[in-house]
Amino acid sequence: MIYRPMYVDKIMRYADAPFVKILTGVRRCGKSTILKMIMEELKKRGISDKQLLSYRFDSMEYEDMTAKEMFNEIKSKLCDGEKTYLFLDEVQEIKHWEKVVNSLASDYDVDIYVTGSNSRMMSSEIETYLTGRYIAFRIYTLSFSEYLTFKKEYSDVKAPREELAEYIRLGGFPATHLQKYSEDEVYTIVRDIYNSTIFSDIVKRNQVRKVDQLERIVKFAFDNVGKTFSAKSISDYLKSERRTIDNETVYNYLEKLENAYILYRCSRYDIQGKELLKTQEKFYLADTALRYSVLGFTMTSVAAMLENVVYLELRRRGYSVNIGKTPDGEIDFIAKKQSEKLYVQVTREITSPETEQREYSRLLEIRDNYPKYLLTTDNFAGGNYEGIKTMHVADFLLSSEF
Secondary structure, three states, rough: OOOOOOOOOHHHHHOOOOOOOOOOOOOOOOOHHHHHHHHHHHHHHOOOOEEEEEEEEHHHHHHOOOOOHHHHHHHOOOOOOHHHHHHHEEEHHOOOOHHHHHHHHHHOEHHHHHEEEHHHHHHHHHHHHHOOOEEHHHHHHHOOOHHHHHEEEEEEHHHOOHHHHHHHHHHOHHHHHHHOOHHHHHHHHHHHHHHHHHHHHHHHHHHHOHHHHHHHHHHHHOOOOOOEEEEEEHHHHHHHOOOOOOHHHHHHHHHHHOOOOOEEEEEEOOOOOOEEEOOOOOOOEOOOOHHHHHOOOOOHHHHHHHHHHHHHHHHOOOOEEEEEEEOOOOEEEEEEEEEEEEEEOOOOOOOOOOHHHHHHHHHHHHOOOOOOOEOOOOEEEEEEEEOOOEEEEHHHHHOOOO
């Protein structure tokens, strides 16, 4: 079990605090393992085994369990005279689980940690029953830094700039980096994660009847990562394949993919007008390996996947991320966190003076003093041009300066 301090240290700051700790994220991103790490950390603090109570609700053992049965089961196992630490994994499988958690948190001496793979975890029911009493932690697949740490356990690790290409192709699902797997083996594992997410978290849960329609929308979204598109562009694409679908249905499907944490929506922000725009959003994947496991590898997709890993890294570090609209073009990302802000432009390589001029000019249009980065895979990347820092993507992903 390889330690993931990015999450464990953050969550442990709230141990014993009167908040329910809710961990969410795509299937198999490592939530259950992080719960085990938290249990180990608590033991180091002197918490006994009998105070640690753990359940995994996607087990057949709890398949037909009701909220009342869940409450009675947990209540019967609570420690007398000392705090009980509850770890409730995949808790969304129990209908009305939030009532149970609210009752336990209100009436008993407990510290509660829960996980789930569907954003119904963050639904209005939680707002109703747990308002002001929970903290949410989004868990992502392995960062580039974590990927290198995992790989050291079973293989020699090359220089980060050389490893970046493999990280993009193989992605960061922890299960694919516990030992050395071939590319085909990795994609088999990831395709299984994809299938179980589509069919369990989306089709089954939402009673989707037109599965082929959903899968076509998924493939369109996967093939257009980093491109602005709308429901209309998807419906036009399906019409070209002689399949009719209305815009509202497209939006519903995209929302379901977001709810399962397969896709992340990135809205455009008008830098001059200082407002969020409601059209021509972009979508990014929970992990780059999802694209390659479903659609196969193509060289033309690499630039979009570079954008994808940068987007995820910014999100991992707690930034809210938007696309920046300038009067004459677009900045790939505006990232904000409290009073911090940074602008990021990602380009695979700068092959001509024209490309260089285009990429820098977009950032030079912005007349404030927040950090600006131009990221590339050029091995000679570095230096500073009129206040814009040029970096290799691998160096940026491992940097501690943002």
